[in-house]
Amino acid sequence: MDRVLAGRPAKGTMLLGLRGVGKTVLLNRLRDLAGRQGYRTVRIEAPEGEALPELLVPELRRTIYALDLRRAAGGRLRRAAGVLVNFARAFKVRMGDLEFSVDLAPGEADTGRLEQDLPRLLIAVAEAAAERETAVGLFIDEVQYLSNEELAAVIVACHEIAQRNLPLLFIGAGLPQIAALSGKAKSYAERLFDFPQVGRLRRDDARQALTKPASAEGASFDDAALEALLDATQCYPYFIQEWGFHVWNAAPASPITRDMVHAATPHVIAHLDNNFFRVRFDQLTPLEQKYLRAMAELDPGPILTGRVATILGTRASSVATVRQRLINKGMVWSQRHGETAFTVPLFGAFMKRQMPELLKHTPNRRT
Numbered sequence: 001m002d003r004v005l006a007g008r009p010a011k012g013t014m015l016l017g018l019r020g021v022g023k024t025v026l027l028n029r030l031r032d033l034a035g036r037q038g039y040r041t042v043r044i045e046a047p048e049g050e051a052l053p054e055l056l057v058p059e060l061r062r063t064i065y066a067l068d069l070r071r072a073a074g075g076r077l078r079r080a081a082g083v084l085v086n087f088a089r090a091f092k093v094r095m096g097d098l099e100f101s102v103d104l105a106p107g108e109a110d111t112g113r114l115e116q117d118l119p120r121l122l123i124a125v126a127e128a129a130a131e132r133e134t135a136v137g138l139f140i141d142e143v144q145y146l147s148n149e150e151l152a153a154v155i156v157a158c159h160e161i162a163q164r165n166l167p168l169l170f171i172g173a174g175l176p177q178i179a180a181l182s183g184k185a186k187s188y189a190e191r192l193f194d195f196p197q198v199g200r201l202r203r204d205d206a207r208q209a210l211t212k213p214a215s216a217e218g219a220s221f222d223d224a225a226l227e228a229l230l231d232a233t234q235c236y237p238y239f240i241q242e243w244g245f246h247v248w249n250a251a252p253a254s255p256i257t258r259d260m261v262h263a264a265t266p267h268v269i270a271h272l273d274n275n276f277f278r279v280r281f282d283q284l285t286p287l288e289q290k291y292l293r294a295m296a297e298l299d300p301g302p303i304l305t306g307r308v309a310t311i312l313g314t315r316a317s318s319v320a321t322v323r324q325r326l327i328n329k330g331m332v333w334s335q336r337h338g339e340t341a342f343t344v345p346l347f348g349a350f351m352k353r354q355m356p357e358l359l360k361h362t363p364n365r366r367t
């Protein structure tokens with residue numbers, strides 16, 4: 001962040017990890033840090049199905065206002081505002097008025113092709129930030145939901161901004177497949193970003209995540225209770241949160257014992273099944289559910305894509321489409337060629353509870 005503020009080149013960052021490991025928490029924390037350093041920050045969450053310009057325009061409008069803070073608009077800023085107006089028009093995004101004079105920027109960011117227009121727009125905003133001697137932080141969560149075209153446009157924009165040494169820092173977060181998606185969109189993506197992996201906590205850190213807040217309330221866990229919690233949660237932050245919450249509420253006294261953990265565990269699992277897991281399960285077609293259920297047979301352990309098909313009683317080519325749909329929905333990803341993995345930790349065990357029976361797949365015969 002300091003490098004960008006000082007006008008030096010710096011790589012962007014894509015935080016990669018499964019669901020519930022703390023990517024969003026980290027992204028928000030980084031945004032706070034950037035804000036405290038003087039960055040103007042833009043944060044959006046790529047939604048399934050909605051278009052990126054729709055989300056970016058109001059945020060960048062806000063940024064342009066923030067850059068104008070208590071000073072007459074500079075030339076670059078008026079120009080950025082003009083480019084934003086073009087962009088909004090080209091992508092049919094409705095935008096409120098800007099209350100300072102806007103320099104028209106004919107031909108800038110108005111082709112209607114995102115891969116050309118988004119870089120022009122972000123360059124104009126970054127130039128305005130440079131004029132103000134500050135920097136822009138662009139934070140995008142759930143990057144895997146960007147369309148191929150949108151992801152390519154973001155990468156091209158970052159590339160052109162880096163080449164011009166402009167003060168815009170990109171930080172994204174999403175499911176592990178975005179590393180491959182980025183590389184596919186633009187081969188130079190790997191040089192443009194760092195891809196730190198966010199995973200489960202180390203056992204010691206997981207222990208602290210439980211003991212610190214408890215001791216602040218004058219309570220403690222005995223060692224066996226902690227071990228039971230680390231095993232049940234597999235040290236995934238979100239599960240630590242849920243188990244910790246339920247065990248805390250159910251425990252009659254301190255120190256919290258292993259028996260108390262075991263007594264609370266069925267309630268935690270029921271709660272997760274009915275909420276965290278269920279919302280994902282309910283968005284799936286019966287065939288997608290069957291596919292995930294077959295995957296669960298091989299979980300834990302490498303889930304070979306070919307073997308999933310065998311378990312379903314069919315060939316890999318017959319279920320390639322459903323697998324791809326599950327990837328697009330962010331339910332599974334391909335860790336290695338020929339392998340398929342869940343993006344939600346402990347999802348395999350849930351699938352077995354939810355669908356005790358394994359069903360075969362009989363593709364419809366076309367006549």
Ligand SMILES: Nc1ncnc2c1ncn2[C@@H]1O[C@H](COP(=O)(O)OP(=O)(O)O)[C@@H](O)[C@H]1O
Pocket residue numbers: 017018019020021022023024025026209237238239240241
């Ligand atoms: N560093 C951490 N230590 C302990 N718990 C955490 C940590 N980061 C996240 N969590 C817990 O995990 C939950 C999920 O985090 P989140 O950032 O939403 O995950 P992701 O975006 O990777 O799906 C948080 O609401 C919080 O309860």
Ligand SMILES: [Mg+2]
Pocket residue numbers: 023024025141
């Ligand atoms: Mg998240």
